[in-house]
Amino acid sequence: xxxxxxxxxxxxxxxxxxxxxxxxxxxxxxxxxxxxxxxxxxxxxxxxxxxxxxxxxxxxxxxxxxxxxxxxxxxxxxxxxxxxxxxxxxxxxxxxxxxxxxxxxxxxxxxxxxxxxxxxxxxxxxxxxxxxxxxxxxxxxxxxxxxxxxxxxxxxxxxxxxxxxxxxxxxxxxxxxxxxxxxxxxxxxxxxxxxxxxxxxxxxxxxxxxxxxxxxxxxxxxxxxxxxxxxxxxxxxxxxxxxxxxxxxxxxxxxxxxxxxxxxxxxxxxxxxxxxxxxxxxxxxxxxxxxxx
Amino acid sequence: xxxxxxxxxxxxxxxxxxxxxxxxxxxxxxxxxxxxxxxxxxxxxxxxxxxxxxxxxxxxxxxxxxxxxxxxxxxxxxxxxxxxxxxxxxxxxxxxxxxxxxxxxxxxxxxxxxxxxxxxxxxxxxxxxxxxxxxxxxxxxxxxxxxxxxxxxxxxxxxxxxxxxxxxxxxxxxxxxxxxxxxxxxxxxxxxxxxxxxxxxxxxxxxxxxxxxxxxxxxxxxxxxxxxxxxxxxxxxxxxxxxxxxxxxxxxxxxxxxxxxxxxxxxxxxxxxxxxxxxxxxxxxxxxxxxxxxxxxxxxxxxxxxxxxxxxxxxxxxxxxxxxxxxxxxxxxxxxxxxxxxxxxxxxxxxxxxxxxxxxxx
Numbered sequence: 001x002x003x004x005x006x007x008x009x010x011x012x013x014x015x016x017x018x019x020x021x022x023x024x025x026x027x028x029x030x031x032x033x034x035x036x037x038x039x040x041x042x043x044x045x046x047x048x049x050x051x052x053x054x055x056x057x058x059x060x061x062x063x064x065x066x067x068x069x070x071x072x073x074x075x076x077x078x079x080x081x082x083x084x085x086x087x088x089x090x091x092x093x094x095x096x097x098x099x100x101x102x103x104x105x106x107x108x109x110x111x112x113x114x115x116x117x118x119x120x121x122x123x124x125x126x127x128x129x130x131x132x133x134x135x136x137x138x139x140x141x142x143x144x145x146x147x148x149x150x151x152x153x154x155x156x157x158x159x160x161x162x163x164x165x166x167x168x169x170x171x172x173x174x175x176x177x178x179x180x181x182x183x184x185x186x187x188x189x190x191x192x193x194x195x196x197x198x199x200x201x202x203x204x205x206x207x208x209x210x211x212x213x214x215x216x217x218x219x220x221x222x223x224x225x226x227x228x229x230x231x232x233x234x235x236x237x238x239x240x241x242x243x244x245x246x247x248x249x250x251x252x253x254x255x256x257x258x259x260x261x262x263x264x265x266x267x268x269x270x271x272x273x274x275x276x277x278x279x280x281x282x283x284x285x286x287x288x289x290x291x292x293x
Numbered sequence: 294x295x296x297x298x299x300x301x302x303x304x305x306x307x308x309x310x311x312x313x314x315x316x317x318x319x320x321x322x323x324x325x326x327x328x329x330x331x332x333x334x335x336x337x338x339x340x341x342x343x344x345x346x347x348x349x350x351x352x353x354x355x356x357x358x359x360x361x362x363x364x365x366x367x368x369x370x371x372x373x374x375x376x377x378x379x380x381x382x383x384x385x386x387x388x389x390x391x392x393x394x395x396x397x398x399x400x401x402x403x404x405x406x407x408x409x410x411x412x413x414x415x416x417x418x419x420x421x422x423x424x425x426x427x428x429x430x431x432x433x434x435x436x437x438x439x440x441x442x443x444x445x446x447x448x449x450x451x452x453x454x455x456x457x458x459x460x461x462x463x464x465x466x467x468x469x470x471x472x473x474x475x476x477x478x479x480x481x482x483x484x485x486x487x488x489x490x491x492x493x494x495x496x497x498x499x500x501x502x503x504x505x506x507x508x509x510x511x512x513x514x515x516x517x518x519x520x521x522x523x524x525x526x527x528x529x530x531x532x533x534x535x536x537x538x539x540x541x542x543x544x545x546x547x548x549x550x551x552x553x554x555x556x557x558x559x560x561x562x563x564x565x566x567x568x569x570x571x572x573x574x575x576x577x578x579x580x581x582x583x584x585x586x587x588x589x590x591x592x593x594x595x596x597x598x599x600x601x602x603x604x605x606x607x608x609x610x611x612x613x614x615x616x617x618x619x620x621x622x623x624x625x626x627x628x629x630x631x632x633x634x635x636x637x638x639x640x641x642x643x644x645x646x647x648x649x650x651x652x653x654x655x
Contacts, residue, residue, distance in 0.1 A: 074479045078502055082451045085444035089625070092457055094618045099610050103602035103619035105387050107363045108342055108408070108629055115625040117436045135501045140440055240465035248461050256456045257465035263451070263477040267470055 057293040065291040066277025068270040070128075075266040077132035079234065079259060080208045084137075084176060087232035087254045088204045089113040114175065114202055114229065116140035122165075122174030123147040124191075125181025125209065126156050133178060134160040146173060149181070171198035176206065183210035191215060196222035203228050208260050211237035220246050223253055234260050332356045333380035333644050334401075338367050338388050341408055342626075345383075345633030352641055355381070373397040383640055385409060391416040395423060404643035408636040410434060412653060421655040428639025428649040430632040432490075437628040439494035441596065441621060442570045446499075446538060449594035449616045450566045451475040476537065476564055476591065478502035484527075484536030485509040486553075487543025487571065488518050495540060496522040508535060511543070533560035538568065545572035553577060558584035566592050570622050573599035578609065585612050596622050 056063045086092060090113045097103055097111070119142055123130040126147040134145050138160070145162035147153070152164040167190075170177065177199065181187050191207070192215035199205070205228055207214055216237060222228050230252035236245075239258055247253050261267065277287040335349070335357040349357060358375060360367035366387040367375075376382060376397055381404040384390060390405060395416075405420060406428040420427055448454060452475045459465055459473070481504055485492040488509040496507050500522070507524035509515070514526040529552075532539065539561065543549050553569070554577035561567070567590055569576055578599060584590050592614040598607075601620055609615050623629065639649040 074503060075477055078447065078477060078479070079451055081502075082444075082447035082453060085440065086448050086453050089441055089444045089621070091444060091448050091616075091618065092454070094621050095454055095616060098603065098617045098619040099605060101605050105366055106385065106620075108339060108385060108633070109363055109626075110624065111619070111621050112624045112626045112629055113621075115437055115440060115627050117440070117627070139497045139501060140443075141436060241460065243461060243463050254453075254457060255460045256453065257460040257473070258468075259451070259456050259473050262472065262474045264471070264474045265477050265479070267474055271470070 064281050064287065065293060066274065066281055066287045067289055067291045068273045068277075069289055071269045071273060072261040072266055073128055073132050075263045076129055076208065076260040077136055079256075079262075080129075080133050080178060080206060081136045083208065083232040083234060083254065083256060084178065084204065084206050087206065087230050088116070088176070090230075092254055093251055114204060116142055116176065118143045119175035120144045120146060120173050122170040122177045123162065124167075124170060124177065124179045124213075125149055125187070126153045126162065127180060127182075128156070130178070130180035131156050131159050133180065134162065137176075144173075146170060150186070167195070168198060171195050172200075174203055175200065176204045179205075179207040179209045179213055181209055181213065183212045187213050189213070189215040191219070193218040193221065196227050199228050201226055201229060205231040207232075208234040211235040211239065216245075216247065219253075220250070223247075223250050230254070232256075234258055334358075334378065335381045335383065335640065336375050336379045337383040338372060339363060339385045339408075341383065341385070341636065342630045342633035344630040345408070345635075345637035348634055348637035349383075349640065354641055354644065376402070380404070381406070381640055381644055383408065383636055384414075386411060386414050389414055389416075390420070392419045395419050395425070404428070404640060406636045406640040406643065406649075408632050417653075417655050426643045426649070427653040427655060428636065428643055429651055429653050430635045430639075431651055433631045433635060434623040434628055435490055435494050437625045438491055438570065438622040439498055441618075441624075442491075442495050442540060442568060443498045445570065445594040445596060445616065445618060446540065446566065446568045449568065449592045449614075450478070450538070452592075454616055455613055476566060478504055478538065480505045481537035482506045482508060482535050484532040484539045485524065486529075486532060486539065486541045486575075487511055487549070488515045488524065489542060489544075490518075492540070492542035493518050493521050495542065496524065499538075508532060512548070529557070530560060533557050534562070536565055537562065538566045541567075541569040541571045541575055543571055543575060545574045550574050551577040553581070555580040555583065558589050561590050563588055563591060565590050566594070568594045570596040573597040573601065578607075581615075582608050582612070585609075585614050592616075594618075596620055 056065060090111050094111050116137060117140060121134065121137055121142050123134065123145065126149050130147065145160050146165045147157065147162045148165055148167050148170045157164060179191060191213055196218060219231060223231055232254040234256040235258055236255065241255060247255060273288060277289060280287045333355050335355045337357055337359045340359065340361050340363045349355060372388065373394060376394060378399055378401055380401050382402065383406045386409045395402065402425055404426050407415065408430055410429060410431040412429060415427065452473050456473050478499060479502060483496065483499055483504050485496065485507065488511050492509065507522050508527045509519065509524045510527055510529050510532045519526060541553060553575055558580060581593060585593055594616040596618045597620055598617065603617060609617060635650060639651060642649045
């Protein structure tokens with residue numbers, strides 16, 4: 001970092017920027033020789049909430065916005081399958097037992113879980129991520145894929161040989177139900193006691209989409225009463241979920257702190273994409289991924 | 294229940310039998326006419342999963358006694374008492390079937406059915422000497438084991454144990470770009486140490502995660518199995534230096550004992566993930582501890598250890614980047630019930646003098 005009066009003047013010429021900018025310009029020392037003051041002023045933030053986008057749009061300043069969709073599909077699908085398996089095969093309980101003295105002599109039904117082989121997997125909301133999840137589950141000898149959505153999605157469904165069903169059928173037939181839909185006014189709280197009451201008591205419920213799709217009190221009831229066997233969540237309301245939340249008290253509920261895209265390669269890819277969007281935007285060129293405002 | 298003199302006479306005609314006997318023969322009133330005492334006697338050393346018990350009970354071919362618990366094994370003294378004079382025995386891997394037990398059982402014992410694929414608890418010589426036929430339960434576990442291995446790999450590579458702990462204990466704050474990041478399978482090289490049916494099943498399950506390449510090592514190439522997963526045969530050294538994920542699938546033999554040691558770990562990438570669901574003895578645990586704590590490799594997941602259970606004071610339990618499971622690879626309701634059913638059917642076929650579904654050659 002810099003120090004002293006010279007540094008202060010430089011700072012004044014360049015808009016206040018977090019460290020991110022310094023790393024983009026390759027470290028200021030070399031850049032100082034160039035006319036630092038002619039460098040564009042940029043501000044980098046990680047996320048712009050919808051209100052922020054509204055303000056940008058309405059400012060009339062023609063601010064362009066780049067973002068980072070699509071590059072996360074592999075990481076998210078992988079994490080969803082990881083969460084599903086951790087839940088169905090009870091890995092959290094098992095590691096805890098091993099560590100805390102619960103591991104005794106062999107027992108034939110201890111820590112038994114539910115296998116994917118010969119099961120029916122249901123997808124709530126079939127998009128690219130839902131397809132990517134199904135592709136990863138197939139070699140576990142899943143017998144059938146079914147899905148529900150606002151309307152059939154024949155092109156995507158054909159990639160995974162999935163059958164279009166109603167919400168009720170999805171609930172009744174799924175051994176594993178994974179939520180992949182967007183959060184909209186229609187999908188808010190769509191996973192509620194009406195859904196859970198129709199599910200099998202051996203079923204596993206997985207949500208890596210958005211917390212708002214699940215009615216958390218109803219889920220707690222369904223899990224604690226044994227209406228469904230177990231659940232795995234990567235998203236909650238709110239985030240972080242307060243540690244006092246009742247869902248944390250259940251052995252059959254696995255909660256992750258929203259890490260679906262948390263891999264070194266994917267986060268670096270997002271970072272590189274953000275940087276390239278920035279530089280292209282500043283040169284007045286089309287960004288790689290630009291958000292239409 | 295019965296009452297009165299008639300009942301008492303019936304009781305006297307039938308050998309004193311445990312309650313189970315009444316249920317097998319469908320309730321005594323009908324069975325009284327048959328000669329109950331001629332049915333072969335079986336002792337079952339554990340409350341095995343329901344499917345096997347159902348098959349035995351409903352066969353009408355045996356009378357049995359049962360250690361009616363899954364929580365603790367039958368005490369040795371009780372076991373030696375209960376096996377006296379039996380025609381057949383159903384056991385699990387916690388019972389040592391040795392000369393002492395076989396002597397206690399006596400000459401009627403013709404069939405032993407173990408609900409396990411391993412047989413290191415059986416004294417094969419003693420069984421062979423006495424002409425006892427042995428059934429066991431191989432092959433039916435492949436799907437469950439491959440599934441659990443992939444579950445363990447992903448839990449390790451994507452740091453799910455650390456993550457659930459952070460969520461539960463207040464570590465979950467605002468979003469951070471590199472917090473809890475893991476290593477993805479996409480574009481990686483997966484190495485298999487010992488390519489058998491389970492190694493192939495694991496690779497088949499990993500493929501759609503966009504693994505770039507599968508490599509394997511073994512005592513010799515396995516071209517038929519390798520072609521199923523398009524895997525390349527390499528040396529042990531190459532396996533170590535090229536694998537992003539290394540999964541151990543070999544049997545434990547004198548040659549493979551401690552084969553995963555500092556020599557292997559020192560050649561691996563510091564971003565690599567090591568997984569063992571085969572046998573604990575294949576891994577030199579002190580060397581693994583060094584490799585993990587020094588960052589020589591990124592993480593490890595183990596379903597098997599030495600000993601089992603691993604004492605809770607073991608240093609491996611102190612590492613954030615080591616996931617340890619208590620040998621649950623075959624622990625699914627369907628697989629355990631399938632093993633139970635297979636053990637039951639092996640038993641019944643053996644008693645009828647027919648070929649068992651899975652018989653151990655002695």
